[in-house]
Amino acid sequence: MRTPMIAGNWKLHKTCNEAVELVEALKAAVADINDVEIVVAPVFTALTSVAASIEGSSITLAAQNCYPQESGAFTGEVSPSLLKDAGCRYVIIGHSERRQLCGENDEFINQKAHALAAAGLGTIFCIGETLEERESDQMYDVLRRQVRLGLKGLDTTAMASVVVAYEPVWAIGTGKTATDEQAQEVHAFLRALLKELYDEKVAAATRILYGGSVKPDNVDSLMAQPDVDGALVGGASLKAEDFARIINFE
Numbered sequence: 001m002r003t004p005m006i007a008g009n010w011k012l013h014k015t016c017n018e019a020v021e022l023v024e025a026l027k028a029a030v031a032d033i034n035d036v037e038i039v040v041a042p043v044f045t046a047l048t049s050v051a052a053s054i055e056g057s058s059i060t061l062a063a064q065n066c067y068p069q070e071s072g073a074f075t076g077e078v079s080p081s082l083l084k085d086a087g088c089r090y091v092i093i094g095h096s097e098r099r100q101l102c103g104e105n106d107e108f109i110n111q112k113a114h115a116l117a118a119a120g121l122g123t124i125f126c127i128g129e130t131l132e133e134r135e136s137d138q139m140y141d142v143l144r145r146q147v148r149l150g151l152k153g154l155d156t157t158a159m160a161s162v163v164v165a166y167e168p169v170w171a172i173g174t175g176k177t178a179t180d181e182q183a184q185e186v187h188a189f190l191r192a193l194l195k196e197l198y199d200e201k202v203a204a205a206t207r208i209l210y211g212g213s214v215k216p217d218n219v220d221s222l223m224a225q226p227d228v229d230g231a232l233v234g235g236a237s238l239k240a241e242d243f244a245r246i247i248n249f250e
């Protein structure tokens with residue numbers, strides 16, 4: 001019942017022209033795929049160019065961040081409705097790079113989740129533990145806190161537009177993927193947590209993506225895990241051929 005989602009997080013890469021070139025190549029490579037939701041998240045400045053390129057295709061657009069206010073004196077920020085206006089259907093929030101490099105906490109991420117729900121946008125909500133937290137047995141406490149506070153106050157209707165992305169911080173950009181068993185174990189925990197915080201229906205319907213060094217050569221066995229519903233892909237989404245292979249997981 002859960003349509004797999006493969007999302008490419010392009011991070012701070014690609015000019016407008018390069019982004020269009022990449023998405024055009026991707027479009028050609030995935031033209032006949034209709035059972036996977038394909039998402040790309042370029043930098044803000046390339047959103048409208050990429051939106052024009054993917055019009056009429058099965059690729060959807062996401063932004064990598066937003067500010068939890070509609071408008072006002074917030075220099076340098078971009079609101080959910082402006083992202084919607086630029087063609088986005090999803091926004092990534094809670095990414096560990098923003099938590100670590102920009103000091104974003106659970107409360108701020110929660111404000112973004114509410115702003116996105118109010119704007120009618122989908123949310124790709126990232127969580128994940130550091131290596132230190134995993135090795136000191138704090139992993140489940142950390143993940144529970146991130147989910148509980150990050151999604152606080154979102155009702156079951158709003159949850160229908162939320163995709164959870166489990167991205168162990170130690171696996172992001174390191175080439176060290178979680179094993180299939182590690183991913184499945186955490187995804188099953190997260191699904192049980194959704195059942196506890198919401199209900200069986202929300203737990204069964206919410207897609208939980210895995211992220212952290214997903215590549216063409218490890219995607220198949222990750223996607224074979226019963227609670228892994230897709231992938232959030234950084235580095236390997238920057239090459240059309242690799243990303244298309246990931247989307248074509250077996």
Ligand code: PGA
Binds near residue numbers: 173211234
């Ligand atoms: P990676 O990044 O695939 O390069 O590890 C994943 C992410 O940060 O979303």
